[in-house]
Amino acid sequence: MSLVNFRDSAVLGDPEGRRIRPGVLYRSAQPFPAADEATVAQLRACDIRTIVDLRDTRETDPADWAAAEATGIAVVAAPVNPTGDGLAARMRTMATAADLGDYYVLLAESAPEAVTAAVEAAARPGAVLLHCAAGKDRTGLLTALLLDLLGVPAERIVADYARTADALPQIFAGLSERHRTALNARGARVTDSEGRELTIPAPLLDAPAEAMAVFLDRVRTRHGGAEAFLPACGVPAATLGAFRAKAAAAAASAV
Incomplete structure (x- = not known):
């Protein structure tokens, strides 16, 4: 089946080009249940030659991208x-969108x-x-850093991130089937790196614009933006x- 939460980040991130x-820069959730002919056709239509899988090794399966790799697409x-x-402890105390950021x-x-x-x-x-997994959190922050590197305004990066909210019901259905996890109204059961059970807090089950706005602000104030981070x-x-040469719009490259 086609990829869920799939989009070109330039569409909302920089519609004027x-x-x-x-x-050049696409994002999505993981394949559900694994890449097939329709998925490969979708990738080929967009000239996607490289897939970056940000999932932890406990989340992956060799079959996930086997069909794409068989056609020469690098993973x-x-x-x-x-x-x-440190992240599991922060997850336990997360209550707001700002906490998520x-x-x-x-x-x-x-x-x-x-x-x-x-x-x-991404520079290939x-x-x-x-x-x-969902194409929201890890995908969102990496996409945000690359867009910030190119000078895309923060409000456009936030809009691209928040668009994932529309796909969340389909994403959660796919994750539930994939991992046989019971998703309830406001939380899901997962384990941390030491096998301790965690409850996913409400902000992680949404794509609140404020979370990405806070992330970009913190990266700017603490690290000097993507340019320094x-x-x-x-x-x-x-x-x-190399990434700028490949991805920057002609007008930006000329500046």
Whole structure:
């Protein structure tokens, strides 16, 4: 079946085409249940040559992208563990959209190797697809950093992120079937990296605009924006230059 929550981030992020070229940076949820001929056709139609999988190794299955890999589409693993050290404790106390934005900052800070791998993959020729499980949290923060790097205004990045709310019922249905997890009205049962049971708080089951606004503000005030944060994660200057050369709109490149 076709990918859920699939879109070109330039559509809402930069509809006038002033900062990012359309057709270079896509995002989605994971395939449900696994990539098939329809999924591969969708990827091929968009010239997607690289897939960046941000899921932790406990969430993946070798069959997920086997059909795509068989056609020559590269899959790059850039695992981010959302319940790693310090993150599980933050999840337990999360109550507001602002808390979710702060959680995203910690999530990005906790995974410099994954951030670097994702950006390096995004700089490869052809279009790239970023995805995690829902295509919301890990996908959202990586997409936001890349859009911020290109100078896309914060309000447009927020709008692209918030659009995921429309797909959440379909995403949760797919995740429930995939993981045999019972999703109730306001929470789901998962385990942290040490096997302890966690309840997913309400903000994580939504895509509140405020969460992404807070994330972008914190990255700007604490790290100087994506321009400074990505090198601090280990992304080489040459990689940033290659991504800009590939993804920046002609008008932005000329500035």
